[in-house]
Amino acid sequence: MTKAVFLDRDGTTARDVHYCRKPEDFELLPTVPEAIRLLNENGFKVVVITNQSGIARGYFTEETLAQIHQKMTGELAKYGAWVDAIYYCPHHPDDGCECRKPKTALFHKAAEELNIDFKLSYVVGDMQMDIDAGKALGCKTVLVTTGPQPLVSSPKSPVSSPQPPIASPDYTARNLLESARWIVDNRG
């Protein structure tokens, strides 16, 4: 059994552009290659789990998504970083599927295919659904504040001091590199 870091895509590893529809729209966030390489070097499987309802909505095809993910892996390769697998949910939120986060079917599929132990693993994302999925699996959780909006916000609460969410992450980081450093320093 191996340890893994499950990463969200949009808002966590890539700029959230509200439905990335073509490779030209896809852009890694600044610290991401270094962060993923650090996880690679420390023996973590790196697995991307992402909700891509734009497929069900007809905004882009699975073929285009594959091209977007080729761009992602190509950009990472320039820095000597890699992801071990990418899993996506293509369904609409109203479809009631078992794979759209915060449901955990894709995490279980990854664990089976890559022999991952959730108890040794981490979930990193910019949304409450990522934290909820991680908690349900027994993973440690890290919230990154690189998404389009803070997890919980109000006009009176600045981004730097959000209200505690319903399920609190184990750690809150400003970017993926800070997340990766915390994970490497805190691994059991």
Ligand SMILES: [Zn+2]
């Ligand atoms: Zn699904």
